[in-house]
Amino acid sequence: MTNEEIKEYISSLAPAATYDETGEWLNILVEPTALKPLMAALRTGKMQMNYLFCVTCVDFKTQLTMVYHLSATTHRQSIVIKANVNRETPVIETVCDIWRTAEFLEREVFEMFGVQFTNHPDLRKLILEDDFKGFPLRKDFEDPINMIKL
Amino acid sequence: MYNQTEIIKDTSELGADGELVINMGPQHPATHGVLHLVVTLNGETIKKIEPHLGFIHRSIEKMCESLTYRQFIYVTSRMDYLSSHINNLGCALLIEKGMQIEVPDRAKYIRVILSELTRIASHELWLGAMAMDLGAFTPFFYAFREREMITDIMEDTCGARLTMNYIVPGGLMYDLHPDFQKKVKAFITQFKSKVTEYEDLVTNNIIFQSRTKGVGILSAEDAISYGCTGPVARASGVSCDIRKIYPYEVYDKVEFDEVIETAGDSFARYIVRVKEMNQSIRIIEQLIDNIPEGDFVAKTKNVLKLPKGEFYSRVETARGEFGVYIVSEGGTTPHRIKFRSPGFSNLSVLNHIAAGGMIGDLMASMGTLDLVIPDIDR
Amino acid sequence: MFSLEGITTSVQDWLFMKFNPTMALAMECVIVILLSISLFALLGLVLVLMERKVAAQIQIRLGPNRVGPGGMFQTVADTLKLIMKEGLVPDKADKFLFNLAPFVVMMVGMLLLAPIAFAKNFQIWDINIGVLYISAVSSLSVIGILMAGWASNNKYSLLGAMRSGAQIVSYELSAGFAVLTIVVLTGSLQLSEIVKAQENGWWIFKGHIPALIAFVLYIIAVTAETNRAPFDLAEAESELTAGFHTEYSGMRFALFFLAEYINIFIVCAIGATLFFGGWMPLHIGNWEAFNHIMDYIPSSVWFMGKTFFLIFLIMWFRWTFPRLRVDQLLNLEWKYLLPISLFNLLLVAVIAILGWHF
Numbered sequence: 001m002t003n004e005e006i007k008e009y010i011s012s013l014a015p016a017a018t019y020d021e022t023g024e025w026l027n028i029l030v031e032p033t034a035l036k037p038l039m040a041a042l043r044t045g046k047m048q049m050n051y052l053f054c055v056t057c058v059d060f061k062t063q064l065t066m067v068y069h070l071s072a073t074t075h076r077q078s079i080v081i082k083a084n085v086n087r088e089t090p091v092i093e094t095v096c097d098i099w100r101t102a103e104f105l106e107r108e109v110f111e112m113f114g115v116q117f118t119n120h121p122d123l124r125k126l127i128l129e130d131d132f133k134g135f136p137l138r139k140d141f142e143d144p145i146n147m148i149k150l
Numbered sequence: 151m152y153n154q155t156e157i158i159k160d161t162s163e164l165g166a167d168g169e170l171v172i173n174m175g176p177q178h179p180a181t182h183g184v185l186h187l188v189v190t191l192n193g194e195t196i197k198k199i200e201p202h203l204g205f206i207h208r209s210i211e212k213m214c215e216s217l218t219y220r221q222f223i224y225v226t227s228r229m230d231y232l233s234s235h236i237n238n239l240g241c242a243l244l245i246e247k248g249m250q251i252e253v254p255d256r257a258k259y260i261r262v263i264l265s266e267l268t269r270i271a272s273h274e275l276w277l278g279a280m281a282m283d284l285g286a287f288t289p290f291f292y293a294f295r296e297r298e299m300i301t302d303i304m305e306d307t308c309g310a311r312l313t314m315n316y317i318v319p320g321g322l323m324y325d326l327h328p329d330f331q332k333k334v335k336a337f338i339t340q341f342k343s344k345v346t347e348y349e350d351l352v353t354n355n356i357i358f359q360s361r362t363k364g365v366g367i368l369s370a371e372d373a374i375s376y377g378c379t380g381p382v383a384r385a386s387g388v389s390c391d392i393r394k395i396y397p398y399e400v401y402d403k404v405e406f407d408e409v410i411e412t413a414g415d416s417f418a419r420y421i422v423r424v425k426e427m428n429q430s431i432r433i434i435e436q437l438i439d440n441i442p443e444g445d446f447v448a449k450t451k452n453v454l455k456l457p458k459g460e461f462y463s464r465v466e467t468a469r470g471e472f473g474v475y476i477v478s479e480g481g482t483t484p485h486r487i488k489f490r491s492p493g494f495s496n497l498s499v500l501n502h503i504a505a506g507g508m509i510g511d512l513m514a515s516m517g518t519l520d521l522v523i524p525d526i527d528r
Numbered sequence: 529m530f531s532l533e534g535i536t537t538s539v540q541d542w543l544f545m546k547f548n549p550t551m552a553l554a555m556e557c558v559i560v561i562l563l564s565i566s567l568f569a570l571l572g573l574v575l576v577l578m579e580r581k582v583a584a585q586i587q588i589r590l591g592p593n594r595v596g597p598g599g600m601f602q603t604v605a606d607t608l609k610l611i612m613k614e615g616l617v618p619d620k621a622d623k624f625l626f627n628l629a630p631f632v633v634m635m636v637g638m639l640l641l642a643p644i645a646f647a648k649n650f651q652i653w654d655i656n657i658g659v660l661y662i663s664a665v666s667s668l669s670v671i672g673i674l675m676a677g678w679a680s681n682n683k684y685s686l687l688g689a690m691r692s693g694a695q696i697v698s699y700e701l702s703a704g705f706a707v708l709t710i711v712v713l714t715g716s717l718q719l720s721e722i723v724k725a726q727e728n729g730w731w732i733f734k735g736h737i738p739a740l741i742a743f744v745l746y747i748i749a750v751t752a753e754t755n756r757a758p759f760d761l762a763e764a765e766s767e768l769t770a771g772f773h774t775e776y777s778g779m780r781f782a783l784f785f786l787a788e789y790i791n792i793f794i795v796c797a798i799g800a801t802l803f804f805g806g807w808m809p810l811h812i813g814n815w816e817a818f819n820h821i822m823d824y825i826p827s828s829v830w831f832m833g834k835t836f837f838l839i840f841l842i843m844w845f846r847w848t849f850p851r852l853r854v855d856q857l858l859n860l861e862w863k864y865l866l867p868i869s870l871f872n873l874l875l876v877a878v879i880a881i882l883g884w885h886f
Binding site for chain 1: 203204207209211212247372374375376377379388389390395396459460461462471473475477485486488490494495497498502527528
């Protein structure tokens with residue numbers, strides 16, 4: 001499917017989406033509330049994107065951006081879905097029920113960035129200690145003992 | 151880390167219905183690396199497995215935000231230390247893609263040969279360690295005999311045996327050692343004569359087969375849903391070899407088969423890896439005599455700067471798809487790096503395949519998932 | 529030639545000449561006790577080193593070769609180390625049982641040394657129910673193992689001891705039936721009678737098919753009884769970190785360790801006695817000259833040679849096969865070995881009645 005066709009298809013599912021074609025793949029920016037229906041449609045609809053291979057979060061100083069990389073085993077095309085969440089109260093819907101791999105990946109984003117995933121079956125820290133305070137991968141994370149600033 | 155007494159109080163009591171909760175690890179001969187598994191048992195049957203990670207978390211992603219583009223590549227050698235060349239190659243490919251650097255052919259051929267040698271070395275260690283988990287101590291020594299030959303070749307050329315810092319953006323750090331071709335050919339001859347030993351000792355051993363056949367079955371849909379890649383997914387029938395689907399370097403010029411089995415049990419995962427070793431030998435044979443002359447590195451500036459934007463590159467390591475995702479703001483250090491490690495998704499499937507089996511089956515399943523914990527914890 | 533029977537008779541005559549009968553008997557008992565303890569220790573030393581050297585050869589490496597010429601004193605060094613280690617007793621462990629368990633296992637080993645015929649007329653106690661005595665006493669080792677697992681107050685030890693107990697009790701049946709096959713062919717339970725009946729040929733050759741089947745069953749069953757690989761899940765170190773002897777250290781662990789190797793020696797000695805003729809030399813039919821030369825080799829050398837060959841076989845198994853899972857192990861016994869051994873017993877009874885053996 002060409003980029004135009006994908007853009008048309010996604011606009012029909014999420015009208016408020018914006019597109020960015022400067023990178024290698026088509027980047028789609030949606031509102032956090034529109035994320036879950038779009039993901040469910042992408043999984044089961046005509047594009048059959050059954051392979052979620054990367055879930056991450058990027059901290060731009062003004063907001064946090066959730067980035068989902070999707071691909072399909074049938075047509076091997078990849079697209080990137082992004083959603084901006086609020087830095088003070090980052091809340092977004094989980095996609096665990098659509099792709100099981102998101103369970104661990106979202107736990108990691110939760111502990112590193114503090115994004116709350118609603119309806120996640122088991123949202124707690126995965127790699128850090130249970131009593132760790134703060135969200136390490138945020139840009140404003142300060143740790144006077146362990147971080148050495150040059 | 152955890153308060154010691156809290157662990158004992160927390161996980162050593164009987165759960166409901168007289169279930170026993172056992173800790174395996176972090177120091178345990180079978181979990182290859184520091185992995186803490188909390189296993190809930192009912193008699194000999196496993197009800198639930200919960201992995202606790204983080205014992206070797208070194209905050210690599212945060213650290214790389216303050217390293218330059220030339221420096222961060224070698225941190226990936228320490229992540230999945232058994233596929234260090236392939237990990238470095240993934241990072242180098244990303245930078246070359248971002249900065250539009252053209253790599254000379256000689257470097258491409260050599261990088262592919264090194265990747266395949268690393269893949270064989272990783273699978274050899276996996277073979278030895280997995281057989282040892284199941285109680286057969288001898289294949290470990292036979293596998294290491296071949297792996298020693300590969301690490302000797304690496305030591306001559308790259309200077310190190312495990313964490314080899316040799317691949318740079320644009321090509322290689324130095325040229326090859328003059329004995330490289332001779333030693334690789336000697337290795338190929340030895341490997342081909344010894345592969346029947348593995349067949350006799352492990353593959354055709356009826357005890358080994360009854361320990362691994364029908365154990366830890368993973369269906370194709372579950373493999374895709376859990377994000378498994380590499381031999382784990384290929385054993386369930388999912389075609390996902392990055393070298394075939396999104397070829398990089400010279401993989402589109404060599405002939406090799408993608409090994410796919412459909413059974414999805416531990417024996418299928420074992421067979422996939424053994425056959426992959428044979429395919430890697432095939433690739434090396436096709437390339438070793440045809441390395442073109444020329445430069446081994448492209449001319450690049452000393453200080454590299456990726457243009458503003460996002461970049462993703464993926465390579466096929468011995469464990470699966472290793473992805474590097476960089477968000478760059480145009481400076482000398484990345485704004486955000488994410489390493490998509492294959493072990494992370496492969497580990498998430500452990501509860502699914504081992505629950506309902508016995509502890510002996512857990513050993514077989516975990517051995518064939520081929521987990522390297524520093525890769526997971528980063 | 530040099531014969532142990534000569535030494536024992538001369539010592540006995542001298543003792544009975546010098547002292548009154550009860551005193552002489554008491555002194556004989558003391559001598560026998562000292563001899564068996566030293567045999568125990570010596571065998572332990574030799575077998576541990578043999579295991580390590582055999583393992584090394586199979587695994588293309590050298591094995592211990594620093595301590596003493598060819599690594600001969602490696603086990604002495606190991607024993608010294610184990611003696612000097614701190615023997616920890618876990619906090620809530622049952623102290624009496626914890627300390628008693630290694631001794632139970634060791635005592636069973638020593639008791640079983642009694643009826644074995646090491647050379648011609650060189651047996652400690654030639655009891656008329658020799659085979660029955662051996663089967664009965666070897667079952668007592670399960671008590672020691674269960675004691676060790678229970679008294680350690682450790683989940684892993686308990687799991688390991690339970691598995692081990694189930695395994696030993698099951699495989700004793702097959703071993704017993706295999707041994708019974710030879711008893712049927714001989715007609716007597718007494719070990720010296722069994723050896724004497726093999727004067728014109730070893731039972732494994734004379735008893736052809738049923739004896740061969742019985743031998744294979746016996747070897748499998750005793751590998752399982754002594755907790756050796758491929759049946760060693762009681763101590764599967766990659767699953768349960770050493771099973772029932774996890775909590776033992778120092779001298780108590782040394783006793784368990786030693787007792788395992790003595791058990792191997794004993795079951796191989798019994799196998800050699802029953803199937804390979806004990807101390808009987810290899811005679812082939814009417815080859816007079818050959819038989820005469822074979823007679824020159826002392827009977828103790830024959831016995832030890834056969835025993836060590838079987839020990840080598842059992843060690844070979846360990847380094848070749850992976851481990852069986854616990855349900856596969858019990859499956860193997862109850863669904864395959866036991867019916868085969870029952871059928872074999874029937875077969876050998878028919879053959880013995882019809883006189884179809886040599």
